[in-house]
Amino acid sequence: MQKFSSQEKYLIANTLNCWPVMLQGHSVLMDLRNETSVAGVVDIADGHMTCELSNAVLIDRNGGQHPFDNFMVRNRMIRQIHIPTDIDVAQELRQAMEHGVLRRKRVDGRNTKRTFKQKRAEMRHKETLEMIAQQRSEKEQNQSNIQ
Template sequence: MALINVTNTTRKEKSLLLNTLAGSVKTLENSYTTVDLRNEHCVTGKIVKVDGYMNLEMEDVVFYDMRGAQKCLATFYVCGRNIRQVHIPKRIDPVEMFKNQLTNLTRRKEKTKKVFKTSRAEKKNLQTIREAYK
């Protein structure tokens, strides 16, 4: 499973990734799977990129139409509204996938380095408090 990188997404896309099943499809990036389309066709290949609207970019694709004819393609793009079902590969545990999705998508506060002005102000405040309570 791929780690979820949401640095280049908008707020709305981040919200969609957290609150819809698009986030679970996002965890399938860089893995091979099958996607069933609304028009009875299906596509099997490697998912390269997924956005918050569940639009998929795939590579090394085999496209199957409803009559069973196959066509090999280098790349393939699927609009999210045309997806009926995304198959989760058997080697991936769905419970772990959802846990990883939630832990990787939640916001983490990064530690910021204090600037000199801030540290000097904190020292001055501590000194003032010590003098006041002596």
């Protein structure tokens, strides 16, 4: 398991920086700020969203494709990460909330009291999960009304 600094743990728990970490091992497409895109498998991602991709293909502005064995994307260059359709967003966030960096462990392995920041982060994650569930149910209702 990857070791994160306290700042990275905070960013992963409280921002969308958790997505590259959760997408490790998955094939993704990233749109970059210089109007190019890169597709590949996320090997390593840190709490600052710096990602290392393997078997990557860089797609330039003109549509030309350039293959790379390894490709590193700095956090400031990422404009958008396309999450694969086979990943259940709600389930991934729920797992990150339950097993992720929000849980503090003592040296002997037992849980300790959570800090205010951890409680607030967990509350925000729960709100996000509720919003996703609500949007999903509205989408299903709209599809059933159309049929």
